[in-house]
Amino acid sequence: MDIQPLLYYISNYVTLTPEEEDFLREHVIVRKYLKGQYVLQQGDVCKVSSFILKGCTKMFYIDKDGQEHIIMLSVEDWWTSDIASFIEQQPADFNIQCLEDTEMAQFQYSNIDHIFEKVPKLERLLRKVTERGLAAAQKRIIRNFSMTAKERYLYFRKTYPKIEQRIPQYMVASYLGITKEFLSKIKGQLALED
Amino acid sequence: MDIQPLLYYISNYVTLTPEEEDFLREHVIVRKYLKGQYVLQQGDVCKVSSFILKGCTKMFYIDKDGQEHIIMLSVEDWWTSDIASFIEQQPADFNIQCLEDTEMAQFQYSNIDHIFEKVPKLERLLRKVTERGLAAAQKRIIRNFSMTAKERYLYFRKTYPKIEQRIPQYMVASYLGITKEFLSKIKGQLALED
DNA sequence: ACTAGATGTTAAACTAGTTTAACTTGATTT
DNA sequence: AAATCAAGTTAAACTAGTTTAACATCTAGT
Numbered sequence: 001m002d003i004q005p006l007l008y009y010i011s012n013y014v015t016l017t018p019e020e021e022d023f024l025r026e027h028v029i030v031r032k033y034l035k036g037q038y039v040l041q042q043g044d045v046c047k048v049s050s051f052i053l054k055g056c057t058k059m060f061y062i063d064k065d066g067q068e069h070i071i072m073l074s075v076e077d078w079w080t081s082d083i084a085s086f087i088e089q090q091p092a093d094f095n096i097q098c099l100e101d102t103e104m105a106q107f108q109y110s111n112i113d114h115i116f117e118k119v120p121k122l123e124r125l126l127r128k129v130t131e132r133g134l135a136a137a138q139k140r141i142i143r144n145f146s147m148t149a150k151e152r153y154l155y156f157r158k159t160y161p162k163i164e165q166r167i168p169q170y171m172v173a174s175y176l177g178i179t180k181e182f183l184s185k186i187k188g189q190l191a192l193e194d
Numbered sequence: 195m196d197i198q199p200l201l202y203y204i205s206n207y208v209t210l211t212p213e214e215e216d217f218l219r220e221h222v223i224v225r226k227y228l229k230g231q232y233v234l235q236q237g238d239v240c241k242v243s244s245f246i247l248k249g250c251t252k253m254f255y256i257d258k259d260g261q262e263h264i265i266m267l268s269v270e271d272w273w274t275s276d277i278a279s280f281i282e283q284q285p286a287d288f289n290i291q292c293l294e295d296t297e298m299a300q301f302q303y304s305n306i307d308h309i310f311e312k313v314p315k316l317e318r319l320l321r322k323v324t325e326r327g328l329a330a331a332q333k334r335i336i337r338n339f340s341m342t343a344k345e346r347y348l349y350f351r352k353t354y355p356k357i358e359q360r361i362p363q364y365m366v367a368s369y370l371g372i373t374k375e376f377l378s379k380i381k382g383q384l385a386l387e388d
Numbered sequence: 389a390c391t392a393g394a395t396g397t398t399a400a401a402c403t404a405g406t407t408t409a410a411c412t413t414g415a416t417t418t
Numbered sequence: 419a420a421a422t423c424a425a426g427t428t429a430a431a432c433t434a435g436t437t438t439a440a441c442a443t444c445t446a447g448t
Contacts, residue, residue, distance in 0.1 A: 061336050061340065063340040064340075067340065069336055069339045069340050071332055071335055071336060072332075083325055083328055083329045083332070084329035084330075084332070084333065087322070087325050087326070087329065093333070093336075094332075116318075120314055120317075123314075123317060123318065123321060124310075124317065126321060127317060127320060127321040127324060128281070130321060130324045130325050130328055131277055131281050131324050132281070133328050134277050134324055134327045134328040134331060135277045135278035135281065136278075137328060137331035137332060137335065138265055138266075138277070138278070138288075138331060139278065139287070140335060141265055141331065141334060141335060141338070142255050142263055142265060142287075144335070144338055144339075144371070145263045145338075145371040146255065146257040146258075146261065146263050148434075148435095149434075149435070168394085168395060168396090169395075169396065170395070170396080177338070177339040178435070178436090179435075179436060179437080180395085180396075180397095181396090181397080181398085181399095181435090181436075181437080181438095182434085182435055182436070184396060184397055184398080185397085185398085185399095185435090187397095188397080188398085342404075342405095343404075343405070362424085362425065362426090363425075363426065364425070364426080372405070372406090373405075373406060373407080374425085374426075374427095375405090375406075375407080375408095375426090375427080375428085375429095376404085376405055376406070377426095378426060378427055378428080379405090379427085379428085379429095381426095381427095382427080382428085389448105390447100390448085391446105391447090391448085392445100392446090392447090392448105393444100393445090393446090393447105394443105394444085394445080394446100395442100395443080395444075395445095396441105396442080396443070396444095397440105397441080397442070397443090398439105398440090398441080398442095399438105399439095399440095400437100400438090400439095401436100401437085401438085402435105402436075402437070402438095403433105403434105403435090403436075403437090404433105404434095404435085404436090405432105405433090405434085405435100406431100406432075406433075406434090407430100407431085407432070407433095408429105408430090408431085408432095409428105409429095409430095410427105410428090410429095411426105411427080411428080411429105412425100412426080412427070412428095413424105413425080413426075413427090414423100414424090414425080414426095415422100415423085415424085415425100416421100416422080416423080416424100417420100417421080417422075417423095418419100418420085418421080418422095
């Protein structure tokens, strides 16, 4: 597959010349993963920042009791990486695993400075994407504090209607920070209400 | 006050020439606030991104029940802004208020593109700062899901030992996402344990 | 068609954290 | 010195969400 979705995505932020597009094409790795494959495992260093061309991934953390907590569910046109591990090149706290067969366009840590130097617009792009990510993370922290589990579920359903259909319900529960049993109960309640 | 703390902070990320430092000095606003003053109010557009030279602020959200939730406590050498409002120039969801007399060096939205154009290193700086912020926010989401209130309090105390002394306990509770009564109980338990 | 494994449901017992409300302590003002 | 106000404590009643465990449903593979 071509990186066309990435080029289209980039065009929402900055305008690249044909030469810059070619440069990008040459410096980005397109990689395919099968459902279930890991893009990153807790403890390894995150060497790439990945843009999803097609497919779906979860980023999750295994806590000291062995429980899985999903930080992020990503589909087409989203980025995924353990950013702390990527920027510091330290062992990752998080895992990234494909929930479907997935194709990604990957920026490598090893040449990202070179890419930014040659095409400063891409640094601007990454800054903007990261700013949006931070804004979203802050709002998520607030939602987790100020909304009940039911309210968070309804927000999730409204905001990401397409993601819910693609993944098992227990992963939605994990993303919402509740048990699968409690989400099941919430869905039961909602079914009665309508 | 001079922007020396900002220049020192920047030197940890990028190296500015004397000319670039002068340019920065001319394009940053140094502003003083008294304890209790608002830097930003919910509903207003966030026009500046502020680096704290001296003092302490809280960024918080008032939910539909009138309850205050603290997203961020910032002291010297930290940044504070409602980043969603700043990048989109949309009404802010958050308030920023000074908990002590505070001095800030402020980047204005109106000339930030100009600053980045003249000194691309500052765009690099802001990208890196934002990346760290995002990494920290993701880890905070995980802590809120995988740790008990007591564990979160101990983590806070260990990680930001100096902040706790500067602010009232009920704000620590709000930052941790619990009631002041429950934090009081936790502290009682910890006092017995030692 | 049958089995196994993964996903989802239900319900009862439980617990972490909230709510309410009364009280204490300390700082500030008059 | 009294009065007021903000901050912190304590305890009982409560509730949102967890835990455990048994059962139901759905696939995919043989």
